[in-house]
Amino acid sequence: MKLFNTLTQSLQEFKPINDTVTIYVCGVTPYDTTHLGHAFTYVTFDTLIRYLEYKGYPVKYVQNVTDIDDDVIRKAGELGMAWDELGNREMERFLSEMDSLNWRRPDVYARATDEIERIIELARTLVARGLAYESEGCVFYSVRQDKDFGKMAQAVGLNDYQSMLAIANERGNFPDDKRKRDPLDFVLWQAQAPGEPAWESPWGPGRPGWHIECSSMSMHYLGEQIDIHGGGADLTFPHHTCEIAQSENYSGKAPFVNTWMHVGMVYQEGEKMSKSLGNLTLVRDMLKKYSADAIRILLQSHHYRYPWECFPEDLKIAADTAYLFTQVREMVGQTLDGEDRMLHNRFIAAMENDLNTPEAVLLLRHAAQEALETKNCRLGSEVLRLTGVLGLTA
Ligand SMILES: [Zn+2]
Known part of the structure; x- marks a missing residue:
């Protein structure tokens, strides 16, 4: 890594x-x-x-x-x-x-x-x-x-x-x-x-x-x-x-x-989010509106080394992604069956590259869409195994 x-x-x-x-x-x-x-x-x-x-x-x-x-x-x-x-x-x-x-x-x-x-x-x-x-x-x-x-x-x-x-x-x-x-x-x-x-x-x-x-x-x-x-x-x-x-x-x-x-x-409204500036998005307020998975996905969709600004649209995309993973869970159930080596390897390659979580999240989002469209439980199982590695609970 x-x-x-x-x-x-x-x-x-x-x-x-x-x-x-x-x-x-x-x-x-x-x-x-x-x-x-x-x-x-x-x-x-x-x-x-x-x-x-x-x-x-x-x-x-x-x-x-x-x-x-x-x-x-x-x-x-x-x-x-x-x-x-x-x-x-x-x-x-x-x-x-x-x-x-x-x-x-x-x-x-x-x-x-x-x-x-x-x-x-x-x-x-x-x-x-x-x-x-x-x-x-x-x-x-x-x-x-x-x-x-x-x-x-x-x-x-x-x-x-x-x-x-x-x-x-x-x-x-x-x-x-x-x-x-x-x-x-x-x-x-x-x-x-x-x-x-x-x-x-x-x-x-x-x-x-x-x-x-x-x-x-x-x-x-x-x-x-x-x-x-x-x-x-x-x-x-x-x-x-x-x-x-x-x-x-x-x-x-x-x-x-x-x-x-x-x-x-x-950043929020062009300024660094800070207590002294008072431009804060509080975690406890976000948790009233969004699931923990959605908030984690929002954060993981940004590479850790770079500054970013929090826009409402990005939260919506994160919430949609979290919803996709719960749909995959409904399709697959609790028992994860089979694996998808290609998805697994691409996920690992992203994470090994300086913890590139934005790429990892995008890969899993696309794989979740594909698994749902093609009713592919094997691919869905791999998606859920890897969302688990990211600490998501779908
Ligand atoms: Zn210290």
Whole structure:
């Protein structure tokens, strides 16, 4: 199977390090509702994992939940709720909405607040190696001390310090923080602000930064080097750039990740779908009108690496396709009899080519039409076997 590695900007033959494929996907910050952009990321990795399991690989899948951060604290304050109460509620909502989309839950779903001890150990080691420093109860990663810093940023075209800094500013890196030695330095441990939740540390009470939780969890649950690490395309910098720096300098091993996979953004009315812009298509609203199969088909009809815009017509086509598969199920019944090697091989070829689900869905749609027109139960059985690999439930 070939997968595109963002770090090398090339298609690479996928070869797992050990027998069990190790996959880490950056998870949500639980303070708001799940939208189609989230669903695109998590259904993409769900489809990949189902396919790898279908090929016979055991998979260990870890995802984090950033249950403490500025957004959680702010939103909880606005709602008059405790930060952990809001976090628990939104985390449960996310899991149940993804369950409704028939995802295979991660084997480990890890909370940042359960990771504190290991995060402190990681930060302490980086300080001891001169790559991080304490300042007024915070710990910052010192970008200038790390000659290799910026590997992922460079891969996506941020070639120098200034272009990294411009994006970091945009994405909330707090360049004006007087406690930092350099505007690009990022926080590993954040000193407690008045009224905020805090945990004890060698630098006083505080809470972990965001990037470090993923380094810590990925290395703890999956090992210092893993097969696949993924997330939305907006995580390449700073998040994944910082993860690589922290992890490789902690473990002394490179690469931290063999294949970096990034999922394109979903647009609505010409703008990136985002909480801050408020142009969201929420998964729970879509589920009132469309089946999980229709929503999965909509997502799988777009190649994961590219941005796309959600148009109503595309949802209609996806719903029609889902209906075709249920008609095939009615014709064939529950017992799948016979196989169609040609369809099977073409499906596999599409999936092996960097998870080309749009081609796979189109093949199955055409095969379903043909099976219904010619009352071909053997072809229909193959269609249903393969829609099962895509996580559809027709
Ligand atoms: Zn992450």
